[in-house]
Amino acid sequence: MDPIKIKFGTDGWRAIIAQEYTVDNVKRVAEGTALWLKQQGGTRVVIGYDCRFAGELFTESTARVLGKHGITSLLAPTFISTPMVSLGVVKTGADLGVVITASHNPPSYNGFKLKSKLGGPSIPDDVTAVENLIPDEVPTDLPTIEELREQGLIEDHDFEQIYLDHVYANFDMDLIRNADFGIAYDAMYGSGQSAMIKLLPEARHLHCEYNPSFMGQAPEPIGRNLTQLSDVIKKDPKLSLGIANDGDADRIGLFDENGDFVDSHHILLLLLMYQYEYKGIKDGEVILTFSVTDKLKQLAEQYGLKYEVTKIGFKYIAEIMAEREVIVGGEESGGLAVSGHIPERDGIWIGLMIAEYMAKTGKSLNDLIQDVYDKVGSFNCDRDDVHVENDRKWEIVKQAEENPFKKIGSYTVTDVKHLDGTKFFLDGDDRWLMVRPSGTEPVLRVYAQGADAAETRKIIDAGRAEMSI
Template identity: 55%
Template sequence: MDIIKFGTDGWRAIIAKDFTVYNVARVAKALADWLNQSGKNAKVVIGHDCRFAGALFAETTANVLCANGVKVALAKGFVSTPMVSLGVKELAAQQGVVITASHNPPAYNGFKLKGPHGGPTNPKDITAVEALIPETVEISDTTLDQWQEKGMLEYIDLEKMYIDYLHTKFNLEKLNNAPYKLAYDAMYGAGQNVIRKTLPAAVLLHCDYNPSFKDTPPEPIHKNLLELSKVMATTPELKVGLATDGDADRIGLYDEDGNFVDAHHIILLLIQYLHKYKKLNGKVVIAFSVTDRVKKMCEQYGLEVQVTPIGFKYISEIMITEDVLLGGEESGGIAIKGHIPERDGIFDGLIIYEYMMETGKTLKELCEEIYEVVGRFSYERNDLNLLDEQKQRIMKEAADGVYTEFGKYKVVKVENIDGIKYHFEDGGWTMLRASGTEPVLRIYAEGNSHEEALDILEQVKKRVL
């Protein structure tokens, strides 16, 4: 029996190796059993992104749920994760399932759970579902058409629902006529149709269907977005470049010079706009790997900050019970007040675009504005593909307090909420963390300049290897 474990953001595995029709059916059976324990007449919204065999895995999930007495609302065609989350809330469903491996390489697919609040299912419930995964499962030979005839299955247009929702949140006509033009890179992901339909004036990159993502992992970080960077740097009328990942819940940005604007800066930009300009308040919730500059800004603005382990499910859990202005992760997953408690790269990108329109400032100018509040800084990350024994050895040494300096960078404070974070004398920091979804050791680094951030990464890599 394959042991199936949910990581920081769902269960992910290599297609046809561990991520098979049979194993997906096992997870679907566990979900059905968990829902049936509640005694409710349960309903689940299901969607898939652009990955290989997404429709097959989504239909398998639907079949198993229907066979176990759970009604299904199934999206036709690919959809983003935020579309499924919004659909769960709008349809008052008990759960959502997204067949996606998010930003992982094309060989992977995955299974995400979404709660009735319109965000990630809370960790306690995910653990309960995981515990119910059976060793064997029967897959019904009933067709989806037959389930539809029996009233157990309906098809829904989640993309239209989402676009209609955007029209209630933004003045899209004004954005389409903006003097600051936008470029959008879908990375061949599930957000590709939304910008095409809502912002027809935008310049589009990689907005076509390609389940292999042209062999580039659909993660919106600079090394994967060099074409967007070049387009921004060589097209004077373009003032902001937006990128989203495979299931469109993560964001990356570029300024008018083709410089990458990472998630730390985006979080600060959004806090600045929502609080200083829109006069909104609330707690700011950030994952452990996010810059401490957020704390500095919030201290100046009188906003409370809470730090969580890595995984948006921890942030979402707080957002549904407390008054939260923004919840954000280093990886580009950000949720804001006035929207569902879910990461949403397109929604966040439209907020930034609106920010530019309302202030008449470019993205570069807005970044300079936040530097006036928190000081100038630069962030870098290095993902090391290591043998498991290497990875475990490094993390054990970190946990045992072996690392007290990295070259010239002396450690003055250590935190271990999720991974190990080392603070340096001049305000810089580094962090070591084993990925929860990939065979990777991540090294994070922040310095007061780009050169310093790169130097910290190099010194840390030398020390641990």
């Protein structure tokens, strides 16, 4: 049987365990990684795995392939988050990071992410170069882990502790722990669980056990997947903040004191306000992906800051953060980054920053959101992922690009922008509808912003009616 062609997607290679994601195919990817790294003169790689099935086995398989090429693998004693790998690369001076994770995908998946020596995602050109070096053949005659240890080609590092030390150096953890509000944390059975139990021992911890099945739930920290966290907050008046992370803890979900979900659009605005007004960080730019609210540009303009809109995918933000000072960067799907840390999404870090903001100001999360609204006006954002036949999906995308709507429902289209999908501005700048295809699934993503939840839903429904989906 011919070997499968392994392709890296937006954030690494992902596949279903025991179908395409096998030990042999992981060895092939590791071989391509080793060949590329040797071309760069690299000799040391941090390898980490999350809480998915057989993470340790796939990690050791990767280390054995790298070891055959004389490359040293730096390993953690147990599962760690993706940001712990990225920070570990920086702190140890390693040349590359590898994370065995499928992030927020369903439990049947695993994956292989590459992290640069700068502490963020490897740039697309480097990922493509690795992909092109993946052989059809499975590497053989590999050394054992014991043999690699004897040769000094395995190093043991406590990357979780390195990360915790970094947190303690950058946050007032005593202030957060002793604040007059309670915190609930949902690990979604992911790799943030151990660190957050240590950082916030008094918090209410949900799904902080090792369970590779994730109880059948994709560990994606969005509102509909976190109803238990919401209910816990609603039933306990002492709890005023809910934090959730995905499987590898690089994304965040947030809940206010009412148990209501707070989306990434609002979190980005909160982070910018905290960094600029309270922490005094005024040098740098604001980077946002195309699907993020334009209110973030509005706040950046009020602060006199430059901003840039990128295609969707954190890798585009990370590329800019590697070269320029960025105060806040983020995407709609929960991947957010700030200055003073690595150029990487980090759900734990962002959660702690919001908790510290609340503790320092003595304000509730809703009070802080109102501060944002006082500056840029209130708004609501939402998204539908609509399953459509692929042919129909691309028809709609082509129409949006070549013959865009003049009206959507009762709204007049006043401007149209194309970058990574198409965004229709409706009756001005505060309302919009955006259409973007999934590159891998028969799914059309329909985003919208309105004044409130009811208007946002009205805009999405009107857009779907126009597109007959």
